[in-house]
Amino acid sequence: MSDRNVSRRRSNRLRARWAAVCAGLALALTGGLQGGAVAADTPEPPRPPGRLLAGPAALLGGAVHPEASPAGANDFSCRPTREHPRPVVLVHATWTNAFSNWSMLAPWLKEQGYCVFAPNYGGTPGSPFKANGPIPASARQIADYVDRVLKATGARQVDLVGHSQGGGVTPRWYLRFEGGTDPAHPKRNKVRRLIGLAPSNHGTTALGLGTLTTELGLNPAVSAVVGQAWPDQMVGSEVNQKLDRDGDTQPGVQYTVIATKLDEVVTPYTQQFLTAGPGASVRNITIQDVCPEDLSEHVSIAYDTNAAQLVRNALDPAHAKPVRCGLSLPVLGG
Incomplete structure (x- = not known):
């Protein structure tokens, strides 16, 4: 019996040691993924919950339920607070929808105390592939939606956060041509901030594919299949020429561009950057300059x-x- 007790105690100690080692490895791995340890007396900045499969899961959910709102978004009874006086309107990318694009950011911003809204626009109801219509028509839809948000919340202005088309040409068209700003009286602007994630601000070559379809005169045929948003976002398109003719920005708006050097859609990625005009501010950020291993x-x-x-x-x-x-990571996020 004594030998069995000794063996049992040794086994328990061994299991305890392995548990401690595994716990330490898990803690080290978690700390490494989150950018290093934080002192115990220093409050950690709030950070969204990173899950490597969140993006693909949302893409699948948006395909099955293309008209669904992402969690935390589109509560028209929400009232802005003193800390966050402007509702946030999330504008999705081309060939996607609100649910698939914003299922991480919408609930996280809601947790931070924002009133969050995320429209579907630029596509056929029931189709998961939206934002494929003409840019001016999509911008008018965003204009109508912002007016609806302002009326429901009682706010004077909103902040726009967009991805790709939703952070680039469509909101810029809205700001310039569809009543989003009042250049003569910037305090009357309906939009205070435009934040673009990989925005298509100055068009794209699409890794050369867009250049090829443009030079071969194939854009009408391509747009018949994938939508007018394709040629509208090519470098040198009529939409881009009209948008860029009088500068990149509107007075009274604060612009932020968040780009990645690994962008394979809006290429070259420097096409995303803006130059501030009178009365506006611009901050161009390359994410690898902040987090080199992103x-x-x-x-x-x-x-x-x-x-x-x-x-x-x-x-x-x-x-x-x-x-x-x-x-x-690419495709997966995290």
Whole structure:
């Protein structure tokens, strides 16, 4: 019996040691993914919950339920607070929808105390592939939606956060041509901030494919299949020429661009950057300059917790917090 007791005690000690080692490894791995340890007496900045499969899961959910709102969004009874006086309107990318694009950012911003709204626009009801129509028509839909949000919430202005088309040409068209701003009286602007994740601000070559379809005169045929949003976002399109003719910005608006060097859709990625005109401010951010090991590309940046923290800081620069860099992978995010 004594030998059995000794053996049992040794086995228990061994299991305890392995448990401690595993716990230590898990803690080290978690700390590494979140950008290092934080002192116990230092409050950790709020950070969205990073899950590597969140993006693909949302894409599947948006395909099955294309008209669904992402969690935390589209509560028209929400009233802005003194800390967050402007509702946040999330504008999705081309060939996607609100649910698939914003299922990480919408609930997280809601938890931060924002009134969050996320429209579907630019596509056929019931189709998961939206924002494929003409840019001016999509901008008019965003204009109508912002007016609805302002009326419901009683707010004077909103902040726009958009991905790809939703952070680039469509909101810029709305600001310039569809009543989003009043250049003569910027205090009357309906939009205070425009924050773009991988925005298509100056068009794209689509890794050369867009250049090829343009030079071969194939854009009409391509748009018949994938929608007018394709040629409207090519470098040198009529939409881009008209938008850029009088400068990149509108007075009274604060612009933030969050780009990734690994972008494979809006190429070259420097096409995303803006130049501030009179009465506006611009901050162009390359995410690898903040988190050098960030591997997000065009699609996964909407599910990149590093980018989400930059969005939070751009929405509330007076209370900006250090970005706690974490693991973010191509396609998957994290």
